[in-house]
Amino acid sequence: MNSAVLLVILFFVGTSATLKCQHPPSQWCSSWEIAKACQVEEQCLDYNNRKDIKKNNEQNVNLELYYESLCGGCRKFLALQLYPTFLMLYDIMNITLVPYGNAQEKNVSGKWEYVCQHGPEECYGNAIEACLIHLLPEIGSYFPVIDCMEMSPNVTEALKPCLQAHEPELPVKTVLDCVNGDLGNKLMHANAQRTQALNPPHQYVPWIVINAKHDDDLQMRAQNALFNLVCELYKGQKPEACTGKDLTPLKRESVCLN
Structure with missing residues (x-):
């Protein structure tokens, strides 16, 4: 699953979050507290685990x-x-x-x-x-x-x-x-x-x-x-x-x- 797909999933999951989520989608994975408030903890763990993979050299x-x-x-x-x-x-x-x-x-x-x-x-x-x-x-x-x-x-x-x-x-x-x-x-x-x-x-x-x-x-x-x-x-x-x-x-x- 690539990062773009993960972000789409985050958006749709977040639409069902409680009113405690007062942050735009771009900030949902910026901290653990925000991820919990927006009920996207599991998705953010997956997203953060993948986002640092170097994609500029497939020969690595x-x-x-x-x-x-x-x-x-x-x-x-x-x-x-x-x-x-x-x-x-x-x-x-x-x-x-x-x-x-x-x-x-x-x-x-x-x-x-x-x-x-x-x-x-x-x-x-x-x-x-x-x-x-x-x-x-x-x-x-x-x-x-x-x-x-x-x-x-x-x-x-x-x-x-x-x-x-x-x-x-x-x-x-x-x-x-x-x-x-x-x-x-x-x-x-x-x-x-x-x-x-x-x-x-x-x-x-x-x-x-x-x-x-x-x-x-x-x-x-x-x-x-x-x-x-x-x-x-x-x-x-x-x-x-x-x-x-x-x-x-x-x-x-x-x-x-x-």
């Missing part, structure tokens, strides 16, 4: 990372492979981060509750990172914060110093209000649905999907030398970074079985 390598915040293998792949590759090859990549992993959800009295592989702290970390992805405008804003957290000894306690280092204009309170509120719960449910829809179903994390495909070969090559793989898969004119010497492949990191 698309990479989706399904992970969990406290999985050792996930942290190593994100910090040692994905983030460095992102820094050098951002212009030829589309990266989607989906923090959820091997968690389980259940609906309790209309609210989603989560059990995570590495305990409640991991659920908290997943929600923090989901909220950062939603609240910050683009991957160049939220990925440095997430990488900073995942590189830290304590992922969740690193939120404040990592925000101060990379995005000081975003208050910690805004992130925590998202995590502990209705928005964070809905974001995690969206990540759960996306993870559960994987085909083939994920068997472990990090689970890496490249150009809508996952197999053992792609997974191993991504975990060993992602930079080289992205340069190989990109079919356009190679950026200068790809014409230099290959990065030294790293030993394949561990995974967290599902």
